[in-house]
Amino acid sequence: MAEGKKWIVTTSPEKVSDVKKRLAEAGFSVDQVLHEIGSITGTASDDVIKKVRSVDGVADVSPDHPIDIGPPDSPVTW
Numbered sequence: 001m002a003e004g005k006k007w008i009v010t011t012s013p014e015k016v017s018d019v020k021k022r023l024a025e026a027g028f029s030v031d032q033v034l035h036e037i038g039s040i041t042g043t044a045s046d047d048v049i050k051k052v053r054s055v056d057g058v059a060d061v062s063p064d065h066p067i068d069i070g071p072p073d074s075p076v077t078w
Contacts (some may be wrong), residue, residue: 004029004043006054006064013038015057023058026051 010029016035019036023040024030027048032041041064044052053061 004045005049006031006041006043007049007063008062009040009042009052009058010062011038011040011057012059016040019055019057020049022055023052026055028052 001059007028009019009023013035016038017032020030020040023042028042028044029061030040030042034040037060049061
């Protein structure tokens with residue numbers, strides 16, 4: 001099986017629960033469900049993401065990139 005990557009799936013807040021179920025059925029491993037903003041984070045291989053993109057209710061699928069702004073007292077944060 002191909003290595004999983006972190007992803008963010010965007011849908012509408014009204015469809016989050018239904019989309020979450022369909023993502024899991026497609027093989028997407030759900031990490032967090034952000035109902036208020038209509039986003040679902042999780043892990044999946046590129047092959048699974050091809051299926052996820054065609055799930056009814058999915059508006060966008062984007063790679064999840066970690067953000068690190070450094071410690072509070074650091075002189076440069078970017």
